[in-house]
Amino acid sequence: MGLKVGVVGVGYLGQHHARVLSELSDVEMVGVYDVDPGRAEEVASRIRVRAHSSIASLVRECDAVSVVTPTLYHLPVIEEIFSIASPHVFLEKPIADTRENGQRIIDLTKKKNVLLQIGHIERFNPGLEAILESRPRPAYIEAQRLSAFGLRGTDVPVVVDLMIHDIDIILTLVNSPISTMRVVGTPVITPHIDIANAWIEFENGCLAQVLGSRVSMEKLRKFRVFDREGRYFSLNFDTRELSEAKVSLNPGSLPQIERGKRVFEAEEPLKKELRSFVDAIRQGRTVKVSGEDGLRALEVALEVNRLAEESLKRFQQIPSD
Structure with missing residues (x-):
């Protein structure tokens, strides 16, 4: 059975996350979400997945989620996701807008006992x-x-x-x-x-x-x-x-x-990066770029x-x- 994955934020970079994840053989793309419903529908139709009307609707179906929103919204989005479910998280760089928010994201993922990989491609x-x-x-x-x-x-x-x-x-x-x-x-x-x-x-x-x-x-x-x-x-x-x-x-x-x-x-670096994230989840190993790595670079x-x-x-x- 494929790992169920969704993408939050399908702007310029997020659309490529959605495309790449939909192409991985052992991944089941359950859909995308974006604050712009029209944009979500456009990207979803292109890769033949569902455009969800809310983060809650999407993450309830996910084993893992890729968050590709503007940096300012990383922490609020992670907090919303974890108020609903406990998926593993791929988070685009930088980890957050401030050191304190980056540490909060790391603490939340550890509390939920899920993997966090930062997108230093x-x-x-x-x-x-x-x-x-x-x-x-x-x-x-x-x-x-x-x-x-x-x-x-x-x-x-x-x-x-x-x-x-x-x-x-x-x-x-x-x-x-x-x-x-x-x-x-x-x-x-x-x-x-x-x-x-x-x-x-x-x-x-x-x-x-x-x-x-x-x-x-x-x-x-x-x-x-x-x-x-x-x-x-x-x-x-x-x-x-x-x-x-x-x-x-x-x-x-x-x-x-x-x-x-x-x-x-x-070889498309994004495909290698997301492949690595999926493999870390499936094989129960550490990610290549941890939350601590992302926080250190941000500091x-x-x-x-x-x-x-x-x-x-x-x-x-x-x-x-």
Whole structure:
């Protein structure tokens, strides 16, 4: 029997959750819900499932639910779901709008004894998986995530919308407490920070430089790691191209550099991500991106944004000539 799953929120991203879940062989899509009934009907008819008129109607039939609403509504939606039933939850990133609300979501899922997976989709990029499998000891990390301006995601700062992906990856790779951060940032089009650059130093000595922008002329998703064993990794998230190098030092001779390049096959990351969630439920194992992972990334992202706003205030106080 298929795992009974529903989707709450079928906007731009939620419609893809509904489509992917409807395509998984061991999943039974019981329907979708959206605050816009017309939108719910449109998506439901496209994948031939039921458009429910309320969250209650949907989750009563679900073993698991995917929540793809605006971040501000994550906690209220989770609270409503758990007032009715106890499904496992896939929750799109970021986990919440505040640290306190993120912790509340984690506490609620633990009380209900259900799985919670956070939608940090880049963890499922095959190039990144290859880097993680190599178990580097990073000394320096450089991440660039640039996008052209669009309306989606502009209700939150760029740090929480885009940069949080790289923050999550960096925290996973480095696995050390943060010692200091320096950040600059500014709004360009929206009232929020639209471009930010952060220097994050960890207690183990690793330094990460992270750039996030949603006002660039072109899209860029680059991630570079230099580790303490003479290895270098450069990943283009979009093309799934991973360049690698290894420096060997031999006494009395010049350094030897071994280079390689791998391009991974295209596979929809969202399908891998939701497949992983379904498998965790069926096999009774832990999820790949836990609520605690999501909260840790959110905490750092919120602090980066706070520091960016502070840097902007200092800049605005400088007298012009």
